[in-house]
Amino acid sequence: xxxxxxxxxxxxxxxxxxxxxxxxxxxxxxxxxxVASARNAVYVTGALVTTxxxxxLWLLVNDRFEVRYVAQNSRIEQPLPYKISALxxxxxxxxLLWAVVLAGFMVVTAWxxxxxxxxxxxxxxxxxxxxxxxxxxxxxxxxxxxETLPFTPVDGQGMNPLLQNPAMAIHPPTLYLGxxxxxxxxxxxxxxxxxxxxxxxxxxxxxxxxxxAWFFLSIGITLGAQWAYVELGWGGYWGWxxxxxxxxxxxxxxxxxxxxxxxxxxxxxxxxWNMLMIIGTFALxxxxxxxxRSGIVSSVHAFTTSTMGPLFAGFLAITLATxxxxxxxxxxxxxxxxxxxxxxxxxxxxxxxxxVLVVACFAxxxxxxxxxxxxAINGVKITVGPPFFNRVNIPIFxxxxxxxxxxxxxxxxxxxxxxxxRAFIWxxxxxxxxxxxxxxxxxxxxxxxxxxxxxxxxxxxxVQEFWRGARGRAASSGESLGLAxxxxxxxxxxxxxxxxxxxxxxxxxxGITGSGVFQxxxxxxxxxxxxxxxxxxxxxxxKLDIFAARGVDVVSAxxxxxxxxxxxxxxxxxxxxxxxxxxxxxxxxxWSGLQHDLYVVLAGWNNDGSNVATFKMYINPLxxxxxxxxxxxxxxxVICLIPDRVLADSGIANY
Amino acid sequence: xxxxxxxxxxxxxxxxxGLAGGWWAAQPHSHMGQFxxxxxxxxxxxxxCPLRPIATCGCGFADGMLTELAALTDESHSDAxxxxxFVSRYNPSVRIKPASTGLGLLAWIAPMLLLTVGAVCVGAxxxxxxxxxxxxxxxxxxxxxxxxxxxxxxxDAARAIVERELADLAD
Numbered sequence: 001x002x003x004x005x006x007x008x009x010x011x012x013x014x015x016x017x018x019x020x021x022x023x024x025x026x027x028x029x030x031x032x033x034x035v036a037s038a039r040n041a042v043y044v045t046g047a048l049v050t051t052x053x054x055x056x057l058w059l060l061v062n063d064r065f066e067v068r069y070v071a072q073n074s075r076i077e078q079p080l081p082y083k084i085s086a087l088x089x090x091x092x093x094x095x096l097l098w099a100v101v102l103a104g105f106m107v108v109t110a111w112x113x114x115x116x117x118x119x120x121x122x123x124x125x126x127x128x129x130x131x132x133x134x135x136x137x138x139x140x141x142x143x144x145x146x147e148t149l150p151f152t153p154v155d156g157q158g159m160n161p162l163l164q165n166p167a168m169a170i171h172p173p174t175l176y177l178g179x180x181x182x183x184x185x186x187x188x189x190x191x192x193x194x195x196x197x198x199x200x201x202x203x204x205x206x207x208x209x210x211x212x213a214w215f216f217l218s219i220g221i222t223l224g225a226q227w228a229y230v231e232l233g234w235g236g237y238w239g240w241x242x243x244x245x246x247x248x249x250x251x252x253x254x255x256x257x258x259x260x261x262x263x264x265x266x267x268x269x270x271x272x273w274n275m276l277m278i279i280g281t282f283a284l285x286x287x288x289x290x291x292x293r294s295g296i297v298s299s300v301h302a303f304t305t306s307t308m309g310p311l312f313a314g315f316l317a318i319t320l321a322t323x324x325x326x327x328x329x330x331x332x333x334x335x336x337x338x339x340x341x342x343x344x345x346x347x348x349x350x351x352x353x354x355x356v357l358v359v360a361c362f363a364x365x366x367x368x369x370x371x372x373x374x375x376a377i378n379g380v381k382i383t384v385g386p387p388f389f390n391r392v393n394i395p396i397f398x399x400x401x402x403x404x405x406x407x408x409x410x411x412x413x414x415x416x417x418x419x420x421x422r423a424f425i426w427x428x429x430x431x432x433x434x435x436x437x438x439x440x441x442x443x444x445x446x447x448x449x450x451x452x453x454x455x456x457x458x459x460x461x462x463v464q465e466f467w468r469g470a471r472g473r474a475a476s477s478g479e480s481l482g483l484a485x486x487x488x489x490x491x492x493x494x495x496x497x498x499x500x501x502x503x504x505x506x507x508x509x510x511g512i513t514g515s516g517v518f519q520x521x522x523x524x525x526x527x528x529x530x531x532x533x534x535x536x537x538x539x540x541x542x543k544l545d546i547f548a549a550r551g552v553d554v555v556s557a558x559x560x561x562x563x564x565x566x567x568x569x570x571x572x573x574x575x576x577x578x579x580x581x582x583x584x585x586x587x588x589x590x591w592s593g594l595q596h597d598l599y600v601v602l603a604g605w606n607n608d609g610s611n612v613a614t615f616k617m618y619i620n621p622l623x624x625x626x627x628x629x630x631x632x633x634x635x636x637x638v639i640c641l642i643p644d645r646v647l648a649d650s651g652i653a654n655y
Numbered sequence: 656x657x658x659x660x661x662x663x664x665x666x667x668x669x670x671x672x673g674l675a676g677g678w679w680a681a682q683p684h685s686h687m688g689q690f691x692x693x694x695x696x697x698x699x700x701x702x703x704c705p706l707r708p709i710a711t712c713g714c715g716f717a718d719g720m721l722t723e724l725a726a727l728t729d730e731s732h733s734d735a736x737x738x739x740x741f742v743s744r745y746n747p748s749v750r751i752k753p754a755s756t757g758l759g760l761l762a763w764i765a766p767m768l769l770l771t772v773g774a775v776c777v778g779a780x781x782x783x784x785x786x787x788x789x790x791x792x793x794x795x796x797x798x799x800x801x802x803x804x805x806x807x808x809x810x811d812a813a814r815a816i817v818e819r820e821l822a823d824l825a826d
Contacts, residue, residue: 234711241706340784348781355773363766370753370762382759385706385751387696392766399673604715 002067005055006146009136012048012099015041016133020126027122027195035122039110042125045132046107053100056093056145060086066152069093069145075158075579077551082159085169089159091293092145094172098289099135101173101180102128109184109209117205123191124184131183134315142308161578161585167227175220175247179285181213182250186282186323189275193326198333200265203274208641210261214254215637221247222630233586233601235519235618237626240389245368246288249361253281256357259350266412267347269336272327273354279323284361286316291368342414349407356403360396364389398450401509404502405431405458408465423464430460444517451513455506462499469496489639497639504633507625514622523603525614531562535619537598538562539571544611553577555584557602557613561591573602573615596621689737690728694721697741698751706751 019041026034056069060083065071073086073093082089088097106128113121139145162168185206192202224244229237238244257277263270290312327334340347367384374382409423434456438449466485474484489496524532526541533539542558556574560567571589578585591598597620604614694710701716709717709724723744727737741749753759 234707234714236711239707339787340781343781343785351777351781352774355770355777359766359770359773362769366762366765371748374758374762378758380747380758382753382762383698383706383748383751384753384762385698386708387752388762392763395673396766396770603718 001055001058001064002146002148005052005059006144008048008052008055009140009144009146012045012052012103013133013136013140015048016045016129016136019045019129020133023122023126023129027119027126035125038122038125038129039114042106042110042129045129046103049096049100049103049132049136052145053087053096056096057084057087060084063156065154065156066148067145068147068149071149071153071156073156073159075156075551078156078158078164079550081166081169082164085163085172086159088172088176089163090145092139092143092147094176095135095139095143096145097173097176098180099132099139101176102132102135102183105180105184106132109187113205117191117201119195119197120188120191120202120205123194124187127187127190128183131187138308138311142311157580158578161576161581162231165227165231167223167230171220171223171227174216174223178213178215178217178220179247179250179289181209181216182254182278182281182285184209185213185278189278190323190326193275193323193330196330196333198271198330200268203261203265206278207261210254210258211637211640214251214258215634215641217247217251217254218630218633218637221251222627222633226627229623230588230590231586233588235521235599235601235616235620236515237623240364240367240386242368243288243292245364245389246284246291249364250281250284250288252357252361252364253277253284256354256361257281259357260354263347263350267336267338269338269340269347270351271334271336272331275327275334277354279320279327283316283320283323286312286319290316344410344415344420346407346410346412346415349403349410353400353403353407356396356400360393360400363392363396367392394447397509398447398454401451401454401458401506404505405454405461408461408499408502426464427457427460431457444513448513448517451509455510455513458502458506462503465499466496493642494640497636497641500636500639501633502636504629504631504636507629507632509629511622511624511626511629514625515620518621520619522617523614524617525604525612528611532615532617534617535596535598536563537568539600539615539617541613541615542570544605544613551579555602555605557605557615559589559600559615561598571598571600573600575602592624594624597623688728689734690725693724693728693734693737696752697724697738697749700745700749708751 019038022034022041023038025031026036026038059067059070060074061080063070063074063076065074069090069092070086073090074083078086086093088094106125109128110121110125113124117124188202188206188209192198221244224247225237228239228244254277257274260270260277261274264274290309293308293312342348367388370384371381374380405427409420409427411419415423431453435449435453438444438452443449443452466488469488470481470485473479473488474481477484477487479487520535522532522534524539526532528541528543531538531540538561540560540562542560545554545556545558547554547556554574554576556572559571559573561569561571569591571591573589574587575584576587586601589600597618599618599620601616602613603616606612691710695708697709697720699707699709699712699714699717699720701712701714707717709720720741723741724737727740732740738750753762755763
C-alpha cells in the first residue's frame with residue numbers, strides 16, 4: 001500500500017504535466033485529439049490522486065507506523081474518526097487533501113463541461129492540471145506522506161490533541177473545499193483571458209462554482225471559530241491569528257467579487273476589476289496555504305516550519321505574474337463600453353462596498369505581514385496582535401454593515417430622491433429608534449450603539465424588501481402573502497438568498513458585539529462545597545476526579561450552577577493529559593443559551609489531596625447568535641444555489 | 656452634473672472622516688484601568704499562544720505575566736515604563752500593538768491611506784462616468800415625473816422604463 005500510494009503520486013505528477021502540455025498544444029494548434037487527451041489526463045490524474053489518498057487512509061486506519069506520517073499523526077488508541085481526520089492533521093497529508101479536492105473539482109468541471117465552452121476548456125484543464133502538479137510535486141519533493149522510517153515503532157505519537165475535536169475533524173476539509181474551489185473560477189478567468197472570449201459566458205460558467213467555494217469557505221471559517229471557542233479555552237473564538245486571517249482574506253475578496261460581478265452581468269462594467277478579484281481570491285488562497293506551511297509568521301495553527309516556503313513563493317509569483325500579465329495584455333478588450341448612469345445608484349453602492357471589502361482585506365494582510373516587513377526593513381520584528389486588528393477593522397466592518405443595509409434600498413441605474421425617501425423611511429426610523437434605545441439603555445459605547453442600530457437597519461431593509469416584493473406579487477397574482485413570499489424567493493433566488501445571507505451576517509455581528517463588549521469574567525480558587533457568583537449564577541464546586549480513559553489521564557471537576565436556590569445544571573470542565581504530549585489540553589465546560597454562554601475552564605488544582613481547584617469563568621453574551629448567524633448565512637447560500645429547473649429549461653438561466 | 660460631483664465629494668469626505676474618526680475613537684476604552692489596558696496590549700510569551708493578550712490568554716504563563724503587570728501597576732509606573740520593563744524582561748514581541756511612532760506608525764496609517772486613495776479613485780471614476788451621462792432625475796423629483804408624464808411619446812417612454820425595470824427584476 002505504501003508503494004501503491006507513492007507510485008500513484010509519481011504517476012499523477014507525470015500525467016498532470018503531460019495533460020498540461022497536451023491541453024495547451026491542443027488549444028493552440030486546434031487539435032481536438034490532443035484536447036481530448038488532456039481531458040482524459042484530468043480523469044486519470046483524479047483517479048491517481050484518489051488512489052494515493054485512499055492508500056494513506058488505509059495506512060492510518062491500520063496503524064502502519066513504519067510510515068513516518070502515520071507514526072507522527074496517529075496511535076493505536078486514537079479513535080477511528082480521528083485516525084481518519086489524521087489524513088489532514090499533518091503537513092504532508094493536508095497537501096494530499098488539497099490535491100485530491102482539486103482533482104475532484106477538476107474532474108467534475110471536465111465532466112460537466114465536456115460538451116460546453118470548447119474554446120475555454122483546454123485552458124481550464126491546463127490551469128487545473130498544473131496546479132495539481134504543483135501540489136503533488138510539493139509532496140514528492142518536500143513533504144512525502146509515504147516516507148518510511150528505518151524502523152517500525154510499536155505505537156505512534158498520535159495526532160495533536162487539540163485537533164481531536166469534531167469541529168476540527170470537518171473544519172479543514174470544508175476550508176479546503178473553499179480554498180480549492182476558487183481554482184475553478186480562476187481557471188475559467190485565465191481561459192477567458194488567453195482565448196479573448198471575454199463575453200459573459202465564462203462568468204455564467206463559474207457563477208455556481210464561486211458561490212459553492214464561498215459557501216464552503218464560510219463554513220470552514222465558522223467551524224474554525226467554533227473549534228477555537230470550545231477547544232482553546234481562552235473564552236473567545238477569533239484571535240486574529242495569522243492562520244485565521246489567511247482564511248478570512250480570500251473570503252473578503254470573494255465577497256467583493258460576488259457583488260461586483262452582478263454589475264458586469266447586468267451592465268458589462270467592472271470587467272477588469274472582476275478579473276482582479278478572481279485572481280486575487282485565488283492568489284490569497286495559495287498565500288494562505290503558504291502562510292500555514294512556510295513558518296514565516298508565528299501561529300498556534302501553523303504546521304512546523306518546512307523547506308517548502310520558497311516553492312510556494314515561486315508558484316505564487318508565477319501565478320500572479322502570468323495572470324496580471326494576461327490582464328494587461330487584454331486591457332483594451334476588457335474596458336467597459338457602458339458607463340454609470342447616476343451616482344445615486346446601486347452600482348455606486350456596490351463600488352463602495354468593494355472598496356471597503358478590499359481595504360478590510362488589505363488591513364488584515366498588512367497586519368499579518370507587518371512583522372515580516374518590519375524585520376526586513378530595520379531588523380526588528382514589530383508584533384501585531386488583536387489590539388491593532390480590532391482598532392483598524394471595527395470601523396471598517398461598521399461601514400460594511402451600513403452598506404449592507406444601504407445597497408438594497410437604492411435602485412439600479414439611477415435613483416430619484418422621492419424613491420430614496422420611500423425606501424429609506426422605515427429602515428431609517430428603525431435605525432434612529434435602535435440607536436436611541438441603545439443610548440438610553442446605556443449599552444456599551446458608540447461602537448456598540450452603531451453596531452446594534454446598524455444591525456437593526458439592515459434587518460429592517462431586508463424585511464421591507466421581502467414585504468414589498470411579496471405584497472406586490474400577492475396583489476398582482478392573487479396569491480396569499482405567504483405563498484407570494486415563497487414564490488418571490490423561488491423566482492429570484494440569488495437576490496432573496498442574498499438578503500437571507502445579509503440577515504446571517506447581522507446575527508453574527510450582534511453576537512460578536514455582545515460577546516466582545518459585554519463579556520464578564522471571574523476567577524476563583526475553591527474547595528469542595530464553596531461557591532462563587534458570576535452573571536446571576538452561583539457556581540458551587542462539588543468535587544475533583546482524576547481517572548484514565550482511552551489512554552488519556554483526565555482531571556475532571558464538577559460544579560453545579562444555581563439560579564437563586566434552584567440547581568439549574570452541572571458543568572464538568574476537564575484537563576486531558578495525552579501520552580507523548582507535553583502540555584495538557586483544556587476541555588471547556590459550556591452551558592449555552594440564547595442570551596449568553598456560561599464558559600468554565602479548569603485552570604489549576606492542588607495535587608496534595610485537598611481537592612482545591614482554580615476556575616476561570618466567563619459569561620459570554622449572545623455568542624450563540626454567531627453560530628445561528630452562520631446557519632442562516634448557509635441557508636441563504638443554499639437558496640442561491642438551488643437549481644431553477646423552470647428557468648433553466650426555458651433557457652433563461654444557464655449555470 | 657454639479658450636484659453629482661458634490662454628492663461624490665460629500666460621500667467621500669463623510670466616509671473618510673467617519674472611518675478616521677472611528678479609528679481615532681477606537682482607543683482602548685477610557686474607562687479601562689491601566690492593568691486592563693496594558694493586559695490587552697502585552698502578548699503572552701509561553702510559545703504556544705504568542706499573539707494572544709495576557710488578559711485573555713488564560714494559560715498559566717500569562718497568569719504569571721499578569722501578576723508581574725499587577726505589581727508594576729501597583730507601583731504607579733507609567734504605561735511606557737511598564738512596557739519598557741516587559742520588553743527588557745522578555746523581548747520586543749511582547750508588545751502586540753505597534754507603537755504610534757517610527758515604523759510602527761506606518762502600520763497604523765497604511766490602511767487609512769489605502770482607503771483615502773481608493774475613495775478618491777472610486778469618486779473620480781463615478782464623477783467621470785456620471786459626467787458622460789448627465790443625470791437629471793437624481794437632482795429633480797420632477798424629472799422622474801416627466802419621464803412618465805402623459806403626453807407625446809409618453810407610452811413609449813413608460814414602456815421602456817417598465818421593460819428596464821422588468822429586466823432588473825432578474826436580480
